[in-house]
Amino acid sequence: MAAVAQARDLPGRSGIASAHPLATTAGYEVLRDGGNAFDAAVAVSAALAVVEPHSSGLGGGGFFLLYLADEDRYVFVDAREVAPGAASPSTYLDDAGQPVRAAALNGPLAAGIPGLAAGWQHVVDRYGRLPLARSLQSAIRYAEDGFPAYSRLALGVRFRRRVADQWPGFGEVFYPEGVNPEDGTAIVQQDLGNTLKRIAADGAAAFYRGELAAKMVDGVRAAGGNWTLDDLARYSVVERAPVVTQYFGNRIVTAPLPSSGGVAITTMLNILAGYSPAELTGAQGYHVIIESMRRAYRDRAEYLGDPAFTDAPLARLMHPDYATGLRAGIDLERATRSAELTGLWPEDTESRQTTHFSILDAEGNRVAATLTINGWFGSGFIPPGTGIILNNEMDDFSLAAANPNTFGLLGDAANAVAPGKRPLSSMSPTFVESDRGIAIVGTPGGSRIITMVFRAALAWMAGANADEMVALKRFHHQYFPDEVVHEPGAFSPEEFQSLTERGHLLRESRRPFGNMNVVTWDYSSNQVEAASDPRGAGEGRVY
Numbered sequence: 001m002a003a004v005a006q007a008r009d010l011p012g013r014s015g016i017a018s019a020h021p022l023a024t025t026a027g028y029e030v031l032r033d034g035g036n037a038f039d040a041a042v043a044v045s046a047a048l049a050v051v052e053p054h055s056s057g058l059g060g061g062g063f064f065l066l067y068l069a070d071e072d073r074y075v076f077v078d079a080r081e082v083a084p085g086a087a088s089p090s091t092y093l094d095d096a097g098q099p100v101r102a103a104a105l106n107g108p109l110a111a112g113i114p115g116l117a118a119g120w121q122h123v124v125d126r127y128g129r130l131p132l133a134r135s136l137q138s139a140i141r142y143a144e145d146g147f148p149a150y151s152r153l154a155l156g157v158r159f160r161r162r163v164a165d166q167w168p169g170f171g172e173v174f175y176p177e178g179v180n181p182e183d184g185t186a187i188v189q190q191d192l193g194n195t196l197k198r199i200a201a202d203g204a205a206a207f208y209r210g211e212l213a214a215k216m217v218d219g220v221r222a223a224g225g226n227w228t229l230d231d232l233a234r235y236s237v238v239e240r241a242p243v244v245t246q247y248f249g250n251r252i253v254t255a256p257l258p259s260s261g262g263v264a265i266t267t268m269l270n271i272l273a274g275y276s277p278a279e280l281t282g283a284q285g286y287h288v289i290i291e292s293m294r295r296a297y298r299d300r301a302e303y304l305g306d307p308a309f310t311d312a313p314l315a316r317l318m319h320p321d322y323a324t325g326l327r328a329g330i331d332l333e334r335a336t337r338s339a340e341l342t343g344l345w346p347e348d349t350e351s352r353q354t355t356h357f358s359i360l361d362a363e364g365n366r367v368a369a370t371l372t373i374n375g376w377f378g379s380g381f382i383p384p385g386t387g388i389i390l391n392n393e394m395d396d397f398s399l400a401a402a403n404p405n406t407f408g409l410l411g412d413a414a415n416a417v418a419p420g421k422r423p424l425s426s427m428s429p430t431f432v433e434s435d436r437g438i439a440i441v442g443t444p445g446g447s448r449i450i451t452m453v454f455r456a457a458l459a460w461m462a463g464a465n466a467d468e469m470v471a472l473k474r475f476h477h478q479y480f481p482d483e484v485v486h487e488p489g490a491f492s493p494e495e496f497q498s499l500t501e502r503g504h505l506l507r508e509s510r511r512p513f514g515n516m517n518v519v520t521w522d523y524s525s526n527q528v529e530a531a532s533d534p535r536g537a538g539e540g541r542v543y
């Protein structure tokens, strides 16, 4: 097992990179007032819930990967949504047994029981230094005073308006005069501000019990959903051991189930580990990377789901010998057809929401957090009087075998709907560590999250800095559909031709993908860098 050096000194400086400058500022203010990275994580997350409401928020959940510097310990906080007690596979099937995708995407039936408020409380109580109320201050201010709309948010409103118009509440906040917001339009969320104030006063318990819980359940049920007070009262976060994998002297610490990220990243790295660096250059290197993606996503579809419900063969899937077998099926001159791989076989959309932020504090504590309400503005439904946009995470379950979800992902029984079950996720907050230093990495992007994080990790290991990691041109293969989707410029003309000659179907994405946020700490120079994706509106700052 490769050794990874620990830095002897503290960074002495902090870095925060998030998807919105106001969220980065909220985190900084908490650090300035004596908080640590974990308090700052709650402040950044709460601010994003207000200023990036199309991506994450109280109506959703997510994962916080923590590194506790003084204990030299990793903690993975799973605040993922769970299916309500009344949910079953038949909830999302019509009389003919066909999946009703709209029910898992739009309105209250689409929403799992949210985990974010419980996640905040857990992180603050166990690892923070400041009261929860302090870390929610900026978010409350942004909700009550408003903040200027920007293009990504306005695009989300336009995209979801037809669905959200079915219920009152959404339009009252995002287009009160019936006119979609433009850049600079003030977005005021008074109900959300009141909800945050209630949580600041009484803790996350105020979200899961009492008046606010009753408002959510009443609103959900009146609009055709199936939540109960018991569903909310029973919600709890789970602390899990992260996936830790080694690759040529680097340690990668990443997300365990119910994220598929850690298993898939391990499989891909194990496949690559059998090739020499020379074999992994140019078009051939891209070919091997694409083939490793194809195989990891095939296994994702077949085996992975909530570990409380599914006994996935993790030891086998993450064993180097298993990767040796997968590697043996890779022809360096020819693309495998996904349909040739045994397993599942049956339209990709552009919905790529979710948010990620990275934090390093001056004492060396770290947070990589990826949070979501799933699609743009989640289910589009706000229980009246709460300001909380509910997620549409039920679509992350496999509604039927060989039936792709909104990200084009396939699944099977391991990820079928069941009461109290967590839907399989792709969110992959990750630390990459080596003698050189550490990188804190993650991004939104639905099914593409895993391959973006994988390639950013490879880039860091090859010497890239934070700016280069977030700017890297992206490409992705997910087994089905059998194509490589890529950003313009991801391949040179020669590489493009060579991959095409090998039999890869290359499709240029209409939009850039991802919104990566990275913080790095180089041990030898003691330099901290924070970089936010040039594709987004975020900000990385070093203090």
Ligand code: GLY
Pocket: 354, 372, 373, 374, 375, 393, 396, 424, 425, 426, 427, 446, 447
């Ligand atoms: N909702 C996206 C994911 O969890 O992967």
